[in-house]
Amino acid sequence: MKLYLRFLSMHLKSQMQYKVSFFLSMAGQFLTSFSVLLGLYFMFSRFNDVDGFTFQQSLLCFATVLMAFSIAECFGRGFDVFPLMLGNGEFDRVLVRPRRAVFQVLASKMDFTRLGRLLQAVLVFCYALPASGVTWTPDKLVTLFLMVSCGSVVFFCLFLIYAGLTFFTTEGLEFMNIFTDGAREFGRYPFSVYGRGVLSFLTFVIPLALFQYYPLLYLLDIKTSVLYMLTPVIGLLFTIPSYVFWRFGLRRYRSTGS
C-alpha cells in the first residue's frame, strides 16, 4: 500500500509537469461527457419521463455511473493500455520483479485527467441530490456511497477482463468497449429502460445494474427491502471470476518477443 502511494504521487507529479496540456485534456474529458448530458436534457425536455423515471432521477444514474467509471479509469488506466504493454514486451520485465503482476500493472499508469469527468459527476450530483425528491436519510447516503464505490470496482474488473483477454489475442478487443465506454454512455438511463432481456443480462452476467438500477429503486422508495440497498455489495462477487480469468490468462502467457 505504501508503495502504491509512492507510485501515486510519482504519477501525479509527472503529469503536473505539463500543466496546460493536463488541464486541456481534463477539459476535453469534461466536454465529451457534457454532450451526453446535454442530449439527456434535450430528451427529457421533450418527454417528461421514461419508464416512470424523471430527468432528475435519471441524472442520479448518470452521475453514479460516470463517477464510478472515472474513478476506475483514473486508477485502472494501466489495464486499459495493457495491450501496448504486452505488445512491446514491457510485461516480461514486470514478471521478473518480486511483486504481483496485478499490482505492477495497476501502478504502471494513472491518468488524473480522467478526473475531468469526475468533476462533472460531482456537479451533477450537486444538482440532482436535492432535485431528485429523495429524502436523504443516513441509510440512503450509505446506499449512494455503495453504488459509487462498488460501481467503480465493477468497472475496474471489466478493465481487468479486457486486459486478461489480451493474453489470448495480443491486440486489444474493441468489443469490450461496449461494457466499459458503452456502460458509461448507456448508464445515463436506469437500465430497466432497455427492456427485460438487457436488464437480466446486466444483472446476472455483467453486474452493472446491481449498482445502478436496483439501489436506485431503494433510493426512490419504490422498494423498501434492505436487499435492494445491498445489491451493490453483491456486485462485488464479480471480482472473483474476473480475477480468476486474469490468472488463467497470465498462466497461458507467452511472451511476444522483442
Added chain:
Amino acid sequence: MKKYWAVFRIRFSNSLQYRAAALAGVVTQFAWGAMELLAFLAFYKANPAAFPMGFSQTVSYIWLQQAFLALFMVWFFEGEIFDAISDGGIAYDLARPVDLYSRWFCQSAATRLAKAVLRCLPILVVAFIVPAPLRLSLPAGAGQFLLFLVSMALGLGVVVSFSMIVYITTFYTLSPMGVRLIAVALGDFLAGSVIPLPFFPAPFRAVAELLPFAAMQNMPLRIYSGNIAGAAAAQGILLQLFWLAALVGLGRLMMKNALKKVVVQGG
C-alpha cells in the same frame, strides 16, 4: 488527377487489411445501435405524440449511423498527418510534386471509406432481419435512395474538409489537443450523433440545421429514412454543397497562409 487517385487506392487497400479489427468493430457498433434504439423505444412508449420523427425513421437513422460510422465520425483523425506537422515529416511531403491539401484529403477520405466498406454490410444485413420494431426498412423509393447516395458522398466530403481545417490549425498551434477537443465535442453533438437533430428543442434546432455539422451525417441519414424528402432534400443537398465548397476554400486558404511561413520542426 491520376496521382490523387493512386493515393486514394493505396490507402483504401491498405485499410482493408484490418479485417479482425473490423469484425470486432461490427459487433460493437451493432450492440451500440441496439442499445440506442431500445432507449428510443422506451421514450416512444412513454409518449408517442412527442416523438419528432416516425419511429421507423429513427430506426433507419440509428442503424445507418452505426453502419456508416466510419464515414461520419467527427472524432476520427489521421495520427500520421498530425505527426507529419509536429515532427517535421512535412518537409518531405512539401518536396513532392503533389498538392498537399488534395493528398491529405484523398488519404482521409480513403481511410474512412475503407473502414465503412468493411463494416457496413454485416450491420445492414442483421439490421434488416432483427424483429419488427427495430427492423431497418427500405428507403422510400429509388429516387430517394439516389438522393441518399449523393448526400452521403457530400457528407463525407464535408466531414473530411472539416477535419482538414483541424489538421491545418496544427500549423499555427503545434499542439493539436485544444482545438481538436473542442471541435470534436461540439461537432459531434451538433452533427446529431448523440441524438438526431429533430430531437433538439425548436430554437436550438433551427440554428443547428444551418451549421456545417448538419451537412454531415444528419442530411443523408434523414434522407434515407424519409424524414427529409422532395424539395427539402434538394435544398439540403444544396446546403451540403455550399458547406463543402466553403470548408474546402477556407482550408486551402489557411494552408496557403501557413505554408508561406512554415517552420519545420525537428532536425
